[in-house]
Amino acid sequence: MQKNLSARFKIFLMGGTKDSINIIKFLKNEYFSKNSSLKYPPYILTTTTTDYGAEIAKNAGSDKVISKPLSKEEIVNILTSPKNKFDIFIDATHPFATNATLTAIESSKTANIPYLCFERPDIDYSRFKNSIIFVNSFKEAGKLINNEFQSKNILHLAGVNTIESVLKFNQINLRNFFVRVLPVKSSIEKCNSLGISGENIIAMQGVFSKEFNKILMKEFKTNVIITKDSGETGGSFSKVNAAYELxxxxxxxxxxxxxxLNVNNSISNLNELQIFLDKF
Known part of the structure; x- marks a missing residue:
């Protein structure tokens, strides 16, 4: 990797995930300490869609954060600004943030900046196949609940922004519908606006262990969970494993x-990030 020793290597990072926090910490510490060609730690500008995500990114070491959704035009303006001169665009948004990734790909092409996508490794669910019903959307999940699990206790473990799609089918009994969401005002207000009462809202932040998830599922007498394939980082395996054992x-x-998405521009761990940057 031929770097300009008189200038800082500059990274535009679309984040808001645990992956992006791990990337920031890696670049600022391990990568910098092992790379003798870098005179200074990489400069990182991180974008998130929330103040909460921005605060975590700043605490992790990001030099600058932007805490609002950005359009393609806004991103391109940042990337092409003469004062910025970014060397690479890293997309570490959530696996389900399809529109964000498409915007990232298009923006990097327009700005003529190398693009790299951090994709969470796939999980092998084969041992749970008799307990899992795979669907391709949250609307499909809602339809399934409405048709087959209407009288069951449902625990939604897929984030506040997916609840509305599940509840499109208004015959779902909200008294039996429980949700785990982030403990922030906007999440609680969103749940309330959808008719979910406080006693059905579990406000918690974090990726939880199998045993903790089992305790929660037992407490709410859960018959079925709704979750998404967001990888080990997103806690998918521990949720599925807990439900399976119960x-x-x-x-x-x-x-x-x-x-x-070009497979040649995708990585799934920090070692692959190191290799990519060293060849860049």
């Missing part, structure tokens, strides 16, 4: 496929 049905929303 004999609870699992509705799992498949990770969306992005046809515009």
């Amino acid at each position: 004999g609870i049905d699992i509705i799992l929303v498949n990770r969306p496929k992005i046809s515009d």
Whole structure:
């Protein structure tokens, strides 16, 4: 990797995930300490869609954060600004943030900046196949609940922004519908606006262990969970494993496929990031 020793290597990072936090910490510490060609730690500008995500990115070491959704035009303006001169665009958005990734790909092409996507490794669900019902969308999950699990206790473990799609089928009994969401005002207000009462809202932040998930599922007498294939980082395996051991049905929303994504521009761990940057 031929770097300009008189200038800082500059990275535009689309984040808001645990992956992006790990990338920031890696670049600022391990990568910099092992790379003698770098005079300074890489400069990182991180974008997130929330103040919460921005705060975590800043605490992790990001030099600058932008805490709002950005359009393609806004991103391109940042990338092409003479004062910025970014060397690479890293997309570490959520696996289900399809529109964000498409915007990232298009923006990097327009700005003529190398693009790299961090994709979470796939999980082998084969041992759970008799307990999992795979669906391709949250609307499909809602339809399934409405048709087959209407009188069951449902625990939604897929984030506040997916609840509305599940509830499109208004015959779902909200008294039996429980949700785990981030403990922030906007999440609680969103749940309330959808008719979900406080006693059905579990406000918690974090990726939880199998044992903790089992305790939660037992507490709410769960018959079926709704979750998404967001990888080990997103806690998918521990949720599925917990439900499986308790004999609870699992509705799992498949990770969306992005046809515009080039496999040569994708990595799934920090070692691959190191290799990519060293060859850059």
